[in-house]
Amino acid sequence: MLPFELLLSNPLQFFRVEVALEDINDHSPVFPVERVTFDIPERSDPDSRFPLEVARDLDVGSNTVQAYSISSKNEYFTVSYGSRSNGDKYLELVLEKPLDREEQAEMGFHIIAVDGGSPPRSGTIEIYIVIRDVNDNAPIFTKERYVGKVLENMPEGSVVLTVLATDKDAGINGEISCQLSEVVGDSDSIFVIDYKTGEIKLTKPLDFEAAQSHELSVRARDGGGLSAICKVLVEVVDVNDNAPEVVVSSFSSPLPENTAPGTVVALFTVRDRDSGANGKISCGLEDQRFFSLRPAYKNYYELVTVSALDREETARYILRVTAADAGSPPLTSTQTFTVDISDVNDNAPVFNQTSYTMYVRENNVPTVFVGAVSTADADVGLNGKVSYSLAAVQAAEGPWCSCVSVNSENGHVFVLRPLDYERLRQTEVTVSASDAGSPPLRANVSVRLVVLDENDNAPLVLYPGQDSSPASSELVPVSAEAGYLITKVVAVDADSGQNSWLSYHLLRASEPGLFTVGVHSGEVRLRRPVTERDSVRQKLLVLVRDNGKPPLSATAAVSALLLKDLSDVRLPGHSSPAPEDQAGSLTTYLIIALVCVSLLFLVSTALFVARKVCKRKELKAGHVLYGADNLQSGLADGAAAGSLPRAYCYEISLTTGSGNSEFKFLKPILPSVPPQHCAVGQGPEDEQHFPCVPVSTEDTAPDNPGTLSAGHFNSLSFN
Template sequence: HLHSDLGSRFPLEAAQDLDIGSNTVQAYSISPENEYFSVAYRSRSEDDKYIELVLEKPLDREEQSEMSFSVIAVDGGSPPRTGTTEVKIVILDVNDNPPIFTQERYFGKVLENMPEGSVVLTVLARDQDAGVYGEISYQLSHALGQSDSAFVIDPITGEIKTTKPLDFEAAQSHELRVSATDGGGLSAICKVLVEVVDVNDNAPEVVVSSFSSPLPENTAPGTVVALFTVRDRDSGANGKISCGLEDQLFFSLRPAYKNYYELVTVSALDREETARYILRVTAADAGSPPLTSTQTFTVDISDVNDNAPVFNQTSYTMYVRENNVPTVFVGAVSAADADVGLNGKVSYSLAAVQAAEGPWCSCVSVNSENGHVFVLRPLDYERLRQTEVTVSASDAGSPPLRANVSVRLVVLDENDNAPLVLYPGQDSSPASSELVPVSAEAGYLITKVVAVDADSGQNSWLSYHLLRASEPGLFTVGVHSGEVRLRRPVTERDSVRQKLLVLVRDNGKPPLSATAAVSALLLKDLSDVRLPGHSSPAPEDQAGSLTTYLIIALVCVSLLFLVSTALFVARKVCKRKELKAGHVLYGADNLQSGLADGAAAGSLPRAYCYEISLTTGSGNSEFKFLKPILPSVPPQHCAVGQGPEDEQHFPCVPVSTEDTAPDNPGTLSAGHFNSLSFN
């Protein structure tokens, strides 16, 4: 076994020859000859001789690990004899060969999303030495400035593996150094270049540079709302980005420069329609599959005073009862403004310019905060039926916007007027008596109680009731007409003088009433004398004196009757001439001014014509009936009443009205008592 340097000597045992002298061993040789060894024969003394193998050329185990040859000993005899021994040389390994990599530079590719422990590549180094000198171990070192935690190498097999997923965006390539060391300490180094292959694992990024919100609603189209840039850390198609906007009705995207985009308005904005816009910008790359990212822009629209207040009704009608308490609430107006803040804060006031229709009333007030309408003082329906004001609603914007609305205030009637009896007169003058022939049948019209009420509606519907009478069973009163008629024929037991008390009541709640006193004389014929001023029959103890007075009175009445008849005939002739000319007398000047205003709410539904037959001496009482209501007025036409031929006919009383109370057709109202005409 050889493990030596050049010139090394290896002793061998000398050959033994029994001969002596020149016949003993004289020389040695090698057969076959080789270039590595030679044999040297030396003697230290005559008796001490030895041979050595001399290493003439360095051995290389890697070229020839073993060799054998023969050493031949030759004596000096003749013929020479030889002796041969076989020498087997086993060359021991020396660590004279370092490891050698199969490649000076290794290249590998790995996807960035490869899992941990993935094999990138395998390096291989060889060592010609044997044994421990040929055993190679691998170590990994990194280039300067690069992390050493991403890869690991198997020291035995040389497999390079990943220790974690790689990131193309962090490093697109990795340069590694791998050293291979044998058991003798010799080593070699190679370079490994690992290229990271990009995977579309990064979504695009949207980076906002500027953003404006809130945005006034009067912003002009084309205004830039936001400026942003988009980027993708991937490469190639994986990093190619396109942007889109979901809503393109009011906003749109337009490229600015490089990867910058502008978000701009494209049409007019209206906060009242949409107060906030949520805009989503989507950026998508061209990878497979593509990755997207969304950037949300919340654009608030600020208010501008571009909306005037709007009332919830085109007009208002409010009602208040007359005789109201001061500052009574009658209703409210309400207006809404679509704006917000001060632009939408509404205040109310009475407009400076009042409506042209109807009288203006200063008694109306409106609350500026809530629009409540109040009546400041008591109202009288008989003086003011309705009024109209204009309420203005104004916002607090700059400049303020306003709107107007008409408010009609209707005064409702209260039953605050009692009926007024027009006939028979209820003044302090002596009451006149109605003349009734004893031959009159049941249903005979004695007189008519005429009354009016200044109120309107049901408050002016009058009804007539017989409150008290000398003979209750003899008379009846029309509930709606006020006509006093005989309920039964007159008998001899009935007193000559009859007194009735008629109650006139309206239909208000509570009802108001008035009374009318009616006197009637039951006469047998036209020669009977009506004794004015007598309120009761003469006592029986004065019968004689009464007879004398009656005779005197009869004479006077007869004379008065003749004069009256002459005057009546003369008047009749004049009256017929006037009727031919189409005139009729009207008596209304003595009506109260409040009654004259009632033309719109009267209680006389239709015209009446009454026939009153006069007997002897009745002219005085009939003209008393006409005196209160017949002043000197221009004569007008009235139809002439007709009756039986044996009676004279005096005034007919037509009463007309414009309105008819549906539930009380026979009542009179102050506003509808227009005239009384007679013939």
């Protein structure tokens, strides 16, 4: 019988197959020895039997030995063969009639053993007969069959058993010697017999797993040539000297980390060459958190997964299966399964920060490096290879994002073009990290790019205006005390931080000791009272400087007029005669109107109406009169301060009761001042100049001759 196992994969199936081998007659009968010599006394009785060792045939059934015969006709001997009650076969040479040494001292022939095969095979043994004088008692064993048991771990030279034979003859015919006949098929002799004592000993240790029993033949021969044969059966007792064996039939590694629980990882069988309890095997697995063993068929086991696997937690499992027998002491063997877990793209990249803030100075060089984003991906191989890109943005953000680029390999962030802090102070982009898995996993992070200011903008003076239009002068009364506010220089800087911190310094002045400038406020004040030695017209140059490195600056020119009263409003070099003597004409008309009020009522009314019409035309001409701080307090203070961010036009209308007004002195000397313009806008680039339109009073004073009426004046403009 030839047993074997058949293993099919995909799906995994197991079959036990046993093949019965049918014997064919491929072996001939073989005798243990080629020649046997018998010394037969001449007076042997008929029907004397001389035992022979039967022929051995490795075939079975009908193909084994079936019959024996003598090769040639022989009148003295015949062959007897058969089986005894215990199943042992025997072969005997039978003496048919007494021998006569005088007729024939020796003879020889062959015995043929024939098997039952088709065609039959045969084997022969040569029989040599020596006829001797009378020795009519052959040796006799005490037992026909000896059985002995020996442990397989017995050392070399150990006595297995002792056979004993006796002979009733005396002398040389009674001296017995034993010989051991080897079993057919054994190439190396395991046993040896002491020919005098009959002790059978081991020449080497036995192995139960190689042979569980050994059958021997022992021949006892006396001095007269008679012999006897006995059978010796040596049974080998098993000792637990073989550890269990684990034979792997199928093993799968690496194993994907998304393998479902219950998947068969390995199929193996366990076996033990020992028998009984020594060959009874049990298997165990050291760690059963993720894997377990389950019986499959007979002594087959399956190694299966019992829970989900995670390569990022454990990339390799070393599983030790221990097989132990039930011997005493038990023997064990261990089979190690190294299960590698292959990666599955189940982890998205993770940025090492929730958001990034990077800084770049304005006016940077193109493609300047500003920082880097980095990620960690728990996967490996392509699943852990991360590439970076800018994520899609809304249309409104597109123009700002075009200045930023990210390196796809290392996440380095670059600014592609120079930036201007005054146009763009910060922008935000989204960087996407994607692995190379299938399908890829990605993550996004927000990167805020902050532009750092550089001192690249000089201060811009808003007031006083520095354009090409005629500059106005600030009016300062000579009675002003130290600390009097003359004007205020107003400037701005487009930079930020300390680059926009402005300081004001008096760079140059007609009288350096007369004025002082507030370092932080830009206010121009008198340092000391005005003296007679001071020039009426003063010019100052104020330096406006920022706090950048290096600092940038601008200058502002300020003009001031030192006046005792409003009669000093004449500007040196700029006075011009009045176009007409309007004041004198108006006074004459008023006196005549007052004297002839009753007579010339209609004339005076007509003149009054005519004057009103003329006044309207003069208002359109925009004559401006500069006033000093002794005018109406609410108006004069604002004009004297000179710190307003933009120019304003102020109008003053005098009532009929103003005969005692302090403006009377202007009557003979009032100069004609060119029309001034008001600046409208917030900066030099936005300035537009419009004439200041005066608004005249409706009041007249026809009944108060000699009094200067509001109708005689145009508006007063204070810048």
